Amino acid sequence: MRTVKLVTELSGVSVRTLQYYDEIGLFKPSKVTESGYRMYDDDALEVLQQILFFKELDFQLKDIILIMENPNYDKNKAFKNQKKLIQVKRDRLNDLLNLLDKLVKGEKCMSFKEFDMSEYYNALEVFQENHTDDEIIEHWGSVDEFNKMTEDFKSKESEIAQMAIKQYGSIEKYTGAMKKNLNNFSDTMEQLNTLKDNADGYVRKSSEMMTELTSDLSKNPSSKGVQQIVAKLINAVNGTNEFVKNVDFGDNYWGLMSELYLSNPAYIEVTDKQYGDGASKFIGEALKYYCENMSNAGKV
Template sequence: MQTIKQVSDLTGISVRMLHYYDKIGLLKPSTKTDAGYRLYGDEALETLQQILFFKEMEIPLKNIKEILESPQYDKNQVLHDQKELLSLKRDRLNELISLIEKKMKGDQRMSFKEFDMNDYFSALEHFKQEHEVEVVKYFGSVEAFGEKVEHMKSRETEIAQMAIKEFGSIEKYTEAMKNNLHNISSIMDGFEIIKDNKDDYINKANQLTERLTTNLDLDPSSPEIQAIVKELDDMVKEQYKTLKMEMGENYWGLMSELYSTKPEYIKINDDKYGKGASKFMSEALHCYSK
């Protein structure tokens, strides 16, 4: 058994953070002394190592906890998946380092292959091959899933641009997608919950948008308008929480751009809420995202 201080020295994780892991139920000590001091055995240390692997892939703690507590959790399979993901991350970082070194040496050629979607589509293909039961259950057939992937490949540039705008990088977007596939059963259950309550959701969204666009002469950055956007944000975050999916850090920045540049969005919003409503909503969301 090791004390919490010894574990902290061994792993580089602060004692305070280990206390937090215990508090949220992510990593419990193996036992406690009569005086209440935490002690960690080999099994707890092995779990901590798994947590560190997940953290290296920038997976949020709440998602790590869900994975470790899942009835489908398979330690060996998780290690296999972690190895694959970390290998992909290593390869991508090596490519980026190589590109930077070339630029430092004066190479002026432009290269964008380091930012392609190969890892994203490879993960989808891996899921199709290794999880046929889930593919058939949720997508109808392996063939139907394959058709969806091919359709996405035809929109690769569009998806890549969206991924970078919403998540900051294709890598983060890909990791979020892999996490979604890992938790697909919970996500599909979440969709059913949302489907059963879709009328309430739509009504609330419409009410908030109507309040947001009641007076288009107001300053979109005003506290009054930003408070309504905060309500929208809370509502959408609740949906993502139900789905157990990750919301991109720049979700509202992306929506702001869609409302100001996409003709279909502009037409729908202006027809429903008044001329200039889409631009007003875009500016309000842009202020909020900042």
């Protein structure tokens, strides 16, 4: 048996952290003496080791608890998955360090393979492993459809990576957001279903604000009046839509939307048809100005 102090020295985990893990039910001592001292045996230290591997991979504590309390939790399988994920993380960091070495030396190196999507694909695999087939089938129709979605992502890796960097700033932030979204998946789907149930009211409210925004296309998109309407539109979406609140769309979500209105043919055609010729360009420029000049713009 080891005392808290010895476990701290061995693992590098602070006494306060061990106490907190005990409080939330993540990692409990093997026994507590009559004097109130926590004691840990070798089995407990193995559990702590597993927890630290999950933390190294940026799993949240609440998710580690759910995973390790799952009756189907397989320690050896978890070790294999953790090893694979840490190897990917190591290789990615090595690639980034090599790229930085070249850049420090003044070499021109327009390489983006270092910003790969491997960690995101692994997050999808972990999601599938920690959810039953029934849950997968409920939201994707079949396990095959979920696998097909993953393969489609892999086949479009370059386009998705470019979108991720534009919308989230980096592949790392994109992966972090997607992990969060996957962890909140069940709650998000419930909220999405609620949104569908109230779709008529939501669409009507959005349409009214878009109509107000495009009521006079001769105005300057950066004018105070137009920007006030843009702020109202963005705040309405960000503030009242529980689905949007629960999903991390990235810091540049509204900036990306402005690009779609300015350059995406499908957006331009549909928007101009509904709100008048030039409406898509007007909306895009108004959103772009808001994102570039107004505080807290572009955050969902």
